[in-house]
Amino acid sequence: MSTAHPQQHLSFRIRDVGYQNIAIAGATGSVGPSITRALVDAGFTVTALSLSGKTGGLPSQVTTIKVDYSFHEALANVLNGQDALISLIPTPGEQPALVDAAIAAGVKLFIPNEFGSDITGNAQAAALPLSQDKKKTLDYLRARTDRISYISIVTEMFFDWGLQANFLANLKGGPIRVFDGGDVVVGTTTLADTGKTVVAALKNPEAFKNRPVYVQSAKITQNQVLAIVQKKKPGLHFEREDVRVADVEKDAYAKFAQGDMSAIMGFITAAVFNPVYAKTKSAEDDNKLVSIKEMTPEEVETFGEWFL
Numbered sequence: 001m002s003t004a005h006p007q008q009h010l011s012f013r014i015r016d017v018g019y020q021n022i023a024i025a026g027a028t029g030s031v032g033p034s035i036t037r038a039l040v041d042a043g044f045t046v047t048a049l050s051l052s053g054k055t056g057g058l059p060s061q062v063t064t065i066k067v068d069y070s071f072h073e074a075l076a077n078v079l080n081g082q083d084a085l086i087s088l089i090p091t092p093g094e095q096p097a098l099v100d101a102a103i104a105a106g107v108k109l110f111i112p113n114e115f116g117s118d119i120t121g122n123a124q125a126a127a128l129p130l131s132q133d134k135k136k137t138l139d140y141l142r143a144r145t146d147r148i149s150y151i152s153i154v155t156e157m158f159f160d161w162g163l164q165a166n167f168l169a170n171l172k173g174g175p176i177r178v179f180d181g182g183d184v185v186v187g188t189t190t191l192a193d194t195g196k197t198v199v200a201a202l203k204n205p206e207a208f209k210n211r212p213v214y215v216q217s218a219k220i221t222q223n224q225v226l227a228i229v230q231k232k233k234p235g236l237h238f239e240r241e242d243v244r245v246a247d248v249e250k251d252a253y254a255k256f257a258q259g260d261m262s263a264i265m266g267f268i269t270a271a272v273f274n275p276v277y278a279k280t281k282s283a284e285d286d287n288k289l290v291s292i293k294e295m296t297p298e299e300v301e302t303f304g305e306w307f308l
């Protein structure tokens with residue numbers, strides 16, 4: 001076994017494939033800090049593009065540049081010299097403009113904000129209203145692979161978000177909606193493993209370019225998470241409401257037809273808990289490529305405890 005410092009090996013790999021300078025649009029959102037930290041820790045040079053110009057608690061090694069995504073020439077100038085652009089902006093419909101600026105600047109790789117559902121492999125997931133702008137971005141990228149490569153990352157639900165947002169269980173007690181009996185198996189990925197995946201993709205882009213990368217930290221059920229919460233906080237009282245996912249989805253479409261954007265949460269619920277929207281490919285192969293080991297039930301319990 002080599003005794004060289006891990007960072008020496010890491011720096012060599014980055015230089016070897018030529019990906020060192022990484023720009024992130026939307027680095028201060030809910031996903032950005034985890035990915036940014038992973039990139040900094042891996043030795044990449046990271047530039048955060050921000051509408052406000054604020055750092056938002058990003059690592060001190062990150063250079064933050066205030067940008068207006070609607071100004072093509074100025075954005076392309078900012079991206080000049082960057083090897084890859086990661087989009088984490090909350091408005092996926094604006095991503096084609098980022099792609100155009102990246103191409104103009106000579107950026108080699110674009111990672112779109114497509115984290116979540118399997119839009120490439122699952123036509124039903126791609127047809128959901130919340131997927132439309134993401135699908136358009138992927139189609140836009142596919143039509144330009146002669147000028148820029150892309151890597152999309154399929155995480156399904158972020159495990160951290162499912163707990164922090166009280167989506168899987170109400171961690172403080174009180175009302176909790178349990179979907180289709182609570183035993184639907186859900187694929188989840190932690191934010192830390194998402195960051196690990198991005199790092200792996202940038203270190204070895206040839207293994208992943210122009211395709212979706214399927215990763216997964218754990219398979220869980222709502223009842224499993226509720227049991228963990230009740231085990232660790234036995235005095236906590238839940239007001240359980242059993243809900244049919246089909247009813248939630250029907251209501252979401254009705255609201256969406258009336259222009260009510262609160263429907264999006266209903267579509268997210270359907271995407272997570274209706275098996276017809278699940279990813280179409282096992283994460284086993286790509287998990288190995290990015291060095292993610294799926295959690296055991298005991299590790300799921302330990303992870304859940306961090307949020308209690």
